[in-house]
Amino acid sequence: MSTLSEAYRDLPHHPRHVIPLDFDSVRTLPDSHVWPPTSHAFESEDRLSIPTVDLTDPDAGKLIGHACEAWGAFQVTNHDIPLDLFHEVESEARRLFSLPTGQKLKALRSPGGATGYGLARISPFFNKYMWHEGFTIMGSSIDHARDLWPNDYQRFCDVMEDYQKKLKELARTLMHLVLKSLDISEEEISRVVSAGGDSTALQLNSYPLCPDPNRAMGLAPHTDTSLVTILHQSTVNGLQIFKEGVGWVLVSPTNGSLVVNVGDLLHILSNAKFPSVLHRVVMKDQNQQRLSLAYFYCLPSDFHISPLALSSTQMPLYRSVSVRDYIGIKAKNLEKALSLIRI
Numbered sequence: 001m002s003t004l005s006e007a008y009r010d011l012p013h014h015p016r017h018v019i020p021l022d023f024d025s026v027r028t029l030p031d032s033h034v035w036p037p038t039s040h041a042f043e044s045e046d047r048l049s050i051p052t053v054d055l056t057d058p059d060a061g062k063l064i065g066h067a068c069e070a071w072g073a074f075q076v077t078n079h080d081i082p083l084d085l086f087h088e089v090e091s092e093a094r095r096l097f098s099l100p101t102g103q104k105l106k107a108l109r110s111p112g113g114a115t116g117y118g119l120a121r122i123s124p125f126f127n128k129y130m131w132h133e134g135f136t137i138m139g140s141s142i143d144h145a146r147d148l149w150p151n152d153y154q155r156f157c158d159v160m161e162d163y164q165k166k167l168k169e170l171a172r173t174l175m176h177l178v179l180k181s182l183d184i185s186e187e188e189i190s191r192v193v194s195a196g197g198d199s200t201a202l203q204l205n206s207y208p209l210c211p212d213p214n215r216a217m218g219l220a221p222h223t224d225t226s227l228v229t230i231l232h233q234s235t236v237n238g239l240q241i242f243k244e245g246v247g248w249v250l251v252s253p254t255n256g257s258l259v260v261n262v263g264d265l266l267h268i269l270s271n272a273k274f275p276s277v278l279h280r281v282v283m284k285d286q287n288q289q290r291l292s293l294a295y296f297y298c299l300p301s302d303f304h305i306s307p308l309a310l311s312s313t314q315m316p317l318y319r320s321v322s323v324r325d326y327i328g329i330k331a332k333n334l335e336k337a338l339s340l341i342r343i
């Protein structure tokens with residue numbers, strides 16, 4: 001077995017880093033959830049935002065390559081995923097997160113598990129809690145859905161399955177374009193893209209209505225472990241990405257477009273040409289619940305990853321490492337993981 005869930009198994013978390021707060025029951029922000037103020041972020045009015053790429057543009061590949069190099073992220077439009085599907089997934093996610101806490105805990109991620117309801121995996125690295133609850137799906141969601149809704153789970157499973165299928169196709173298309181822009185051979189591209197298919201995860205994120213949003217943190221700064229992550233945000237602001245030399249930049253949701261960001265694995269493949277972009281979710285001025293859907297396109301845990309985009313004069317910056325080992329290194333060291341495999 002070399003699935004992604006297997007790689008995350010046996011990296012156990014203490015229950016205090018898995019079980020979210022009973023958000024409905026608190027009227028003031030607990031001290032455990034108070035973060036220092038965050039710095040000002042550039043907003044789109046500052047004319048600083050990640051590039052938007054129309055997938056039907058004949059130059060899409062080139063534009064995506066540039067965006068990955070300059071920003072490690074871009075928005076994609078004309079991606080062929082029907083708007084209705086986003087609404088259906090969001091409505092099922094809303095149905096899940098609005099269950100009473102006791103019910104949600106029936107689908108709690110087990111201490112050594114990878115899927116189900118719980119805090120973000122990065123929680124143990126911070127001394128404050130995030131104003132966040134998540135639900136992780138890898139493949140079928142039937143076991144958890146049955147525990148949540150014994151008589152009414154089918155719709156949730158069908159919608160999540162449909163979404164994962166469509167997003168996998170889109171991720172494949174994007175990976176083709178991205179890797180081509182790096183001048184990687186067709187043979188290597190097929191090897192990477194065909195391996196990716198079985199190692200994906202869908203994360204439903206909820207940032208509940210918060211009694212004191214300006215002192216809370218939605219999701220702490222992190223990079224994703226994926227090759228690429230494809231994100232759909234509901235209509236509420238909050239996502240910011242970090243651009244070297246600039247600072248934090250807001251990524252506003254725009255109807256139907258998807259945010260694509262480079263993860264650690266693509267950063268390694270690109271020999272650091274593409275930054276694995278640091279991002280976070282702030283709660284600032286948030287006066288309603290925020291939802292997002294993050295689809296992680298990864299590689300199987302037995303895949304050995306190393307820089308591929310090398311010209312004859314370039315030296316690899318990272319040593320070869322299996323995805324399993326990299327996930328293990330990251331589980332212990334978080335943002336230092338990349339520097340630990342640097343040559």
Ligand SMILES: C=C1C[C@]23C[C@H]1CC[C@H]2[C@@]12CCC[C@@](C)(C(=O)O1)[C@H]2[C@@H]3C(=O)O
Pocket residue numbers: 004008120121122123134136200201203222223224225226294296298
């Ligand atoms: C396939 C993935 C990617 C994971 C782990 C696993 C399932 C859940 C993903 C997230 C989702 C929330 C942010 C993150 C940082 C987290 O804590 O859990 C992500 C993490 C990663 O990108 O490393």
Ligand SMILES: O=C(O)CCC(=O)C(=O)O
Pocket residue numbers: 203205219224231233238239279280281291292294
């Ligand atoms: O909610 C968001 O906009 C970002 C979520 C995210 O970064 C993640 O799930 O890894």
Ligand SMILES: [Fe+2]
Pocket residue numbers: 222223224229279
């Ligand atoms: Fe992320």
